[in-house]
Amino acid sequence: MEPQESQDAPDGLEEQRAFICASFNQDTTSLSVGTKTGYRLFSVTAVDKLDCIHEGGLPLVPLPVECPDVYIVERLFSSSLVVVVSLSMPRRMNVYHFKKGTEICNYSYSNDILSVRLNRQRLVVCLEESVYIHNIKDMKLLKTLLNTPTNLTGLCALSVNHSNSYLAYPGSATIGEITVYDANNLSTLTLIQAHDSPLAALAFNSSGSKLASASEKGTVIRVFSVPEGQRLFEFRRGMKRYVSISSLSFSADAQFLCASSNTETVHIFKLEQHSPSQDEESPTWSTYMGKMFSAASTYLPSQVSDMMHQDRAFATVRLNMFGLKNICALATIQKLPRLLVASSDGCLYIYNVDPQDGGECVLVQKHRLFESGEEQVEEKEEEDPEDGSPPPTSQSYAATVALPSTPPSSTTLMGYSEEGGAQTGDVIPEHEFAESPVCLDDENEFPPVGNQSN
Numbered sequence: 177m178e179p180q181e182s183q184d185a186p187d188g189l190e191e192q193r194a195f196i197c198a199s200f201n202q203d204t205t206s207l208s209v210g211t212k213t214g215y216r217l218f219s220v221t222a223v224d225k226l227d228c229i230h231e232g233g234l235p236l237v238p239l240p241v242e243c244p245d246v247y248i249v250e251r252l253f254s255s256s257l258v259v260v261v262s263l264s265m266p267r268r269m270n271v272y273h274f275k276k277g278t279e280i281c282n283y284s285y286s287n288d289i290l291s292v293r294l295n296r297q298r299l300v301v302c303l304e305e306s307v308y309i310h311n312i313k314d315m316k317l318l319k320t321l322l323n324t325p326t327n328l329t330g331l332c333a334l335s336v337n338h339s340n341s342y343l344a345y346p347g348s349a350t351i352g353e354i355t356v357y358d359a360n361n362l363s364t365l366t367l368i369q370a371h372d373s374p375l376a377a378l379a380f381n382s383s384g385s386k387l388a389s390a391s392e393k394g395t396v397i398r399v400f401s402v403p404e405g406q407r408l409f410e411f412r413r414g415m416k417r418y419v420s421i422s423s424l425s426f427s428a429d430a431q432f433l434c435a436s437s438n439t440e441t442v443h444i445f446k447l448e449q450h451s452p453s454q455d456e457e458s459p460t461w462s463t464y465m466g467k468m469f470s471a472a473s474t475y476l477p478s479q480v481s482d483m484m485h486q487d488r489a490f491a492t493v494r495l496n497m498f499g500l501k502n503i504c505a506l507a508t509i510q511k512l513p514r515l516l517v518a519s520s521d522g523c524l525y526i527y528n529v530d531p532q533d534g535g536e537c538v539l540v541q542k543h544r545l546f547e548s549g550e551e552q553v554e555e556k557e558e559e560d561p562e563d564g565s566p567p568p569t570s571q572s573y574a575a576t577v578a579l580p581s582t583p584p585s586s587t588t589l590m591g592y593s594e595e596g597g598a599q600t601g602d603v604i605p606e607h608e609f610a611e612s613p614v615c616l617d618d619e620n621e622f623p624p625v626g627n628q629s630n
Contacts, residue, residue, distance in 0.1 A: 290330020
């Protein structure tokens with residue numbers, strides 16, 4: 177991956193901050209970036225402003241343990257709990273309370289850590305041939321899944337909904353089989369035969385009721401019901417070439433699914449069932465041809481029939497780059513749907529998404545992740561009136577998204593108070609932690625439990 181350079185930075189500093197990894201938190205309110213010198217956490221709750229809320233690692237902000245070359249950094253929602261793994265110690269997972277600057281605990285494993293996933297109940301560590309499941313409240317190891325199929329990239333997904341804590345990981349190294357595991361009850365739920373070729377990407381929706389998957393070919397994306405494993409949707413990303421899909425992400429309401437790859441296009445699919453009654457009410461030429469193809473598909477080979485039933489992208493984004501790794505996420509920022517793309521070119525791109533008509537998404541903001549005081553690039557569909565007059569009361573979607581953003585209201589989040597929260601050395605009560613929604617307080621949600629190793 178290429179570093180992002182800044183003319184204002186001292187010689188060599190931006191090279192030391194080279195982009196290594198990036199991840200969004202569970203509700204897409206912050207972005208975590210791993211660099212050669214540590215990691216950075218950004219707030220993504222506004223379009224025109226990207227606040228760096230924490231910078232950890234040496235020599236920027238010293239921590240109890242040196243962590244250069246961070247290749248895994250995961251934050252738990254908007255809490256101060258962050259999990260860090262560095263190339264200097266790839267077998268050790270460090271869990272920090274970054275606001276206090278203290279280490280909660282660390283665990284060492286028998287092999288390199290390939291990925292980490294967490295929700296409010298569980299923390300999952302994935303190695304090449306094993307999976308470790310921890311209780312996130314006290315970091316105790318609950319279950320070790322040994323001799324899992326070879327998983328060179330550490331591919332796995334953990335549902336954000338802590339009431340089910342479903343875990344998905346490859347059930348085979350040679351075909352696209354998915355194992356869905358109940359991380360709360362520590363038992364296997366189902367096996368899903370998703371693709372013919374090995375898996376490349378997995379993602380749950382926010383409730384854990386849907387699971388999206390893509391294979392190494394990258395041409396077809398499928399969505400399954402959980403825990404039943406029934407195929408619900410099938411989308412075709414493309415036919416001309418195989419691609420490497422780097423991320424899948426549902427919108428919060430599970431109405432949309434985005435997919436990014438090593439190509440210049442990000443696809444957004446709409447999860448909607450086509451009603452037969454709607455087809456009958458609108459007897460158009462396209463509807464007639466659709467019925468003809470549907471009838472013909474029953475006589476064709478299964479591969480051709482499947483292709484004819486696949487839906488294409490509802491909306492797309494054309495990036496100005498090719499071959500770079502990037503991750504995407506759908507979020508509602510300042511009351512409007514947005515697509516976020518964090519790229520290894522060191523930038524975060526924010527696009528407007530039209531939820532009614534789809535089509536080509538519009539770039540509204542580009543943030544550089546490693547420069548201080550850089551100029552922000554902003555593109556709008558319509559300019560604001562020069563005389564400052566208020567916009568008309570009836571506006572199109574394009575006019576609405578072009579309005580200048582307003583800062584988020586400063587509301588107080590209810591969480592664990594200084595008096596009633598978890599005290600140092602205590603474990604958060606199960607009934608408090610399991611209630612939903614839970615807003616964790618930055619100062620008290622995870623007491624230090626000491627260093628541990630496995």
